[in-house]
Amino acid sequence: MDNHPRILVINPGSTSTKIAVYKNGDVVFLKTIRHSVEELSQFKRISDQYEFRKNIVYNELKNAEIRLDLIRIVVGRGGIVKPIASGVYRVNETMKRDLIEAKRGEHASNLGALIADDIAKQLPSAEAFIADPVVVDEFEPIARYSGHPLFERVSLFHALNQKAIARAHAKSLMRRYEDMDLIVVHLGGGISVGVHHQGRVVDVNQALDGDGPISPERSGTLPVGELLKMAFSGKYTYEEMKSMVVGKGGLYAYTGLNNAYEVEKAAQAGDKKCYDVMEAMAYQTAKEIGAFSTVLKGDVDAILITGGMANSKWFCNLIIERIHKIAPVYVYPGEDEMKALAENGALILSGEIEPKEYV
Numbered sequence: 001m002d003n004h005p006r007i008l009v010i011n012p013g014s015t016s017t018k019i020a021v022y023k024n025g026d027v028v029f030l031k032t033i034r035h036s037v038e039e040l041s042q043f044k045r046i047s048d049q050y051e052f053r054k055n056i057v058y059n060e061l062k063n064a065e066i067r068l069d070l071i072r073i074v075v076g077r078g079g080i081v082k083p084i085a086s087g088v089y090r091v092n093e094t095m096k097r098d099l100i101e102a103k104r105g106e107h108a109s110n111l112g113a114l115i116a117d118d119i120a121k122q123l124p125s126a127e128a129f130i131a132d133p134v135v136v137d138e139f140e141p142i143a144r145y146s147g148h149p150l151f152e153r154v155s156l157f158h159a160l161n162q163k164a165i166a167r168a169h170a171k172s173l174m175r176r177y178e179d180m181d182l183i184v185v186h187l188g189g190g191i192s193v194g195v196h197h198q199g200r201v202v203d204v205n206q207a208l209d210g211d212g213p214i215s216p217e218r219s220g221t222l223p224v225g226e227l228l229k230m231a232f233s234g235k236y237t238y239e240e241m242k243s244m245v246v247g248k249g250g251l252y253a254y255t256g257l258n259n260a261y262e263v264e265k266a267a268q269a270g271d272k273k274c275y276d277v278m279e280a281m282a283y284q285t286a287k288e289i290g291a292f293s294t295v296l297k298g299d300v301d302a303i304l305i306t307g308g309m310a311n312s313k314w315f316c317n318l319i320i321e322r323i324h325k326i327a328p329v330y331v332y333p334g335e336d337e338m339k340a341l342a343e344n345g346a347l348i349l350s351g352e353i354e355p356k357e358y359v
């Protein structure tokens with residue numbers, strides 16, 4: 001009888017829910033469920049998606065006949081809690097309260113800890129954790145300036161995957177992450193471009209509702225004067241304006257599709273609108289990489305491209321043709337988030353690290 005302890009990983013993304021089970025470092029179950037804008041528009045707030053996403057997880061585990069009694073660790077993707085240091089944190093009541101109140105912002109990853117905790121509580125001997133949440137903050141003070149003292153730039157990005165890919169890249173060269181200067185680009189539902197200076201992400205675009213390139217479901221940087229005029233025109237509610245920025249912005253606003261794979265298919269089939277907006281997304285991503293290379297004063301060891309859209313050679317090449325002179329470019333398609341969460345869970349299971357306490 002195989003009674004090896006299992007690690008369950010739950011990763012709610014803006015356009016997907018990913019579930020995986022690991023045993024002894026190997027993945028024994030992996031499922032990605034994609035969500036259309038229509039499916040998610042029935043929910044006003046991210047926290048309203050809790051039951052919907054939780055039921056998806058329970059159903060998938062049931063359909064795959066996963067032995068829940070063998071699960072010891074449940075690791076959820078970490079959401080918008082207070083800005084914290086990189087690491088593994090036990091899910092506690094303070095963290096859950098912060099995620100439910102969502103005073104610092106709403107993103108699907110807020111549900112990771114909540115669903116992980118719910119599942120762990122149903123099981124005989126499991127505990128819930130998060131690792132490297134989207135608010136990992138290693139900014140240099142200069143990066144915090146926005147342009148007005150009432151607004152501070154914050155670190156909000158694909159921290160887990162960016163760090164996992166950067167570490168794996170350094171390891172592949174038999175170098176230390178802490179000795180390298182890298183630009184890491186995550187192409188997901190949102191797009192983040194992070195500057196990794198000797199093991200710390202000292203600057204990154206605010207990939208949720210702050211700034212940066214167009215992405216599948218987000219507008220990225222918008223002309224702020226026009227945005228203000230529209231917000232005060234009386235024509236739109238706060239919720240409508242917010243969904244223009246996150247959820248119904250970007251590719252979705254231009255094409256009616258939030259799935260980059262489908263937009264690309266339409267572009268290849270001759271749809272000019274789809275082609276042009278994909279090209280613009282690559283153009284803006286390349287501009288962001290160029291701008292961030294100045295943070296490292298041009299001394300960039302490598303540019304790493306990762307995330308779901310990095311599976312598209314065509315799209316990556318549209319970016320690479322504009323940035324290849326800055327530094328060598330490496331493409332790591334997909335993301336290592338599930339593996340990275342599982343590896344963090346394994347470190348807790350083996351007692352190699354102690355979880356941090358969120359306060």
Ligand SMILES: Nc1ncnc2c1ncn2[C@@H]1O[C@H](COP(=O)(O)OP(=O)(O)O)[C@@H](O)[C@H]1O
Pocket residue numbers: 012013014015016187188189190216258259260261262264307308309310311312335
């Ligand atoms: N093979 C592929 N070619 C082009 N785009 C892809 C491919 N695989 C995934 N994508 C796109 O990558 C985008 C982001 O995916 P993912 O990183 O999984 O999203 P999320 O940010 O919701 O976790 C999606 O729009 C998806 O359509």
Ligand SMILES: CCCC(=O)OP(=O)(O)O
Pocket residue numbers: 012013014015107134156157158188189190191207208
């Ligand atoms: C909030 C930053 C992380 C992010 O945008 O993740 P997704 O691309 O998965 O939505």
